[in-house]
Amino acid sequence: MSKRKVAVIIVAAGRGARAGQSAGPKQYRRIGGRTVLERSISAFADVTDLAAGLVVVIHPEDRDPFAAATSGFAAPVATVPGGATRQGSVLCGLEALEAFSPDIVLIHDAARPFVDGATIARVIDGIGDETGAIPATAVSDTLKRATQAGHIDDTVDRESLFAAQTPQGFPYRAILAAHRAAAAAGLGAFTDDAAIAEWAGLAVRLVEGSPENLKLTRNEDIIRADRILRGEAAMIDVRTGNGYDVHQLVDGDHVTLCGVSIPHDQTLLGHSDADVCLHALTDALLATCGAGDIGTHFPPSDEQWRGAASHIFVRRAVEIVRENGGRIANADITLICEAPKVAPHREAMRQTVAEMTGLDLFRVSVKATTNETIGFVGRREGIAALATVSVIYGEAR
Structure with missing residues (x-):
């Protein structure tokens, strides 16, 4: 000195x-x-x-x-x-x-x-x-x-x-x-x-x-x-959201799953287009920031949503996540149904979800399983879907 x-x-x-x-x-x-x-x-x-x-x-x-x-x-x-x-x-x-x-x-x-x-x-x-x-x-x-x-x-x-x-x-x-x-x-x-x-x-x-x-x-x-x-590593705030939806099958000529129209001898019954995949995905996204569920934002009592395409719901959920500082990391959707076969349409479904969420294709998973002829799904009375997403909200506070 x-x-x-x-x-x-x-x-x-x-x-x-x-x-x-x-x-x-x-x-x-x-x-x-x-x-x-x-x-x-x-x-x-x-x-x-x-x-x-x-x-x-x-x-x-x-x-x-x-x-x-x-x-x-x-x-x-x-x-x-x-x-x-x-x-x-x-x-x-x-x-x-x-x-x-x-x-x-x-x-x-x-x-x-x-x-x-x-x-x-x-x-x-x-x-x-x-x-x-x-x-x-x-x-x-x-x-x-x-x-x-x-x-x-x-x-x-x-x-x-x-x-x-x-x-x-x-x-x-x-x-x-x-x-x-x-x-x-x-x-x-x-x-x-x-x-x-x-x-x-x-x-x-x-x-x-x-x-x-x-x-x-x-x-x-x-x-x-x-x-x-204090020698503490910053904890990255990664949140996981889950969504579940089910809709009844009735006579018809197609079902809409992940925004893709698939020919079928039945159709899904619902207030909107009854896309169980996108409804589950919407709930999963909203769950990551405590923003309620699909019924909170798009109540079935509101006639403006009658017959609406469910991509509207997903896109709004994505906006809400981003408004809260979130960055979507991945989306995983599981369909539970006896029919139709999902495999021929899987890539189209993944592409549609990727486009709605802004994700790269490798971050989107769509898969299906049967219910082994058990229960309402096994009897072909309905289709269920599970969705899981991960969203990064920065460092935890």
């Missing part, structure tokens, strides 16, 4: 609205048994005197949670009330450090609790007498510039683009003067301290950042960080 006198400002005055305010500001949320803020402060324990050379900028309403979060430190941690913006809060922190009179200052976001000592050391070593330094990582994703309507205008060249991290380090007097000048000029839209330094003419160099130095922005980030620190 450098022998220069180092000070640290940790910005922790935000409300963290994107992380869900009902759980409180994100810097006081616990990950792996410790608060986010406590982990951020601890990262700088070897850099400066936590009792004198480090100041945490907090919201005036957060004194109690701050005291609880820092109760484990041997000495009290200095605080200063923040401003209306992050930029204003940093200036408050810089002003509070004047009595300490540091040579250089590191400015860090409390929401980056995974910063490591190597990254901090690189930033300190990169700070010159008239030069700041920030950690950054090269942008690896393809970037698009788009209109507000969501249409792409062009692709941005990422060759010279970097994602900035914190801590950002500067000669103390230079960055204090830059912040004061920006405030005096009424400029308050800078997104980080390096931008203020650049505006004020202070050179800033990039040093190697760390992919682990993540910023916790949304509630999902905090949940994932907690699981990682």
Whole structure:
């Protein structure tokens, strides 16, 4: 570490609205048994005197949670009330450090609790007498510039683009003067301290950042960080839904199964086209997100569904699954009937189901079995169908 006198400002005055305010500001949320803020402060324990050379900028309403979060430190941690913006809060922190009179200052976001000592050391070593330094990582994703309507205008060249991290380090007097000048000029839209330094003419160099130095922005980030620190693997939320339907056979000339019309000396009796396969499939899909059953959405008392093609029901169930964040993984349908023979029509039936559900053909199974002449199915009084689907809804909560 450098022998220069180092000070640290940790910005922790935000409300963290994107992380869900009902759980409180994100810097006081616990990950792996410790608060986010406590982990951020601890990262700088070897850099400066936590009792004198480090100041945490907090919201005036957060004194109690701050005291609880820092109760484990041997000495009290200095605080200063923040401003209306992050930029204003940093200036408050810089002003509070004047009595300490540091040579250089590191400015860090409390929401980056995974910063490591190597990254901090690189930033300190990169700070010159008239030069700041920030950690950054090269942008690896393809970037698009788009209109507000969501249409792409062009692709941005990422060759010279970097994602900035914190801590950002500067000669103390230079960055204090830059912040004061920006405030005096009424400029308050800078997104980080390096931008203020650049505006004020202070050179800033990039040093190697760390992919682990993540910023916790949304509630999902905090949940994932907690699981990682606790050594818990994220559980993928895969749900299985089952559906069953049966319809009576009466005299006729065809049956409709999986949307395919099959010549037969009987037909299925029902309010719609009585496609037992698609009715079972509809129920199975709705079951994966607790959305009721086919009768909930298409009641037989409603005349608009009389004689309706059952693919309408399946397509609406697919929409409901997707509206709830689901991605259908597979569909398996079993027909129970003595006749007609399903094998000659199996591929057409699979193709139809695949088209309705948006699945690849290898993810759709249609098979049939008899009831060995037992019961109403064995007596050819009706046809039954079972359907099972798997739907992925992301990580479990």
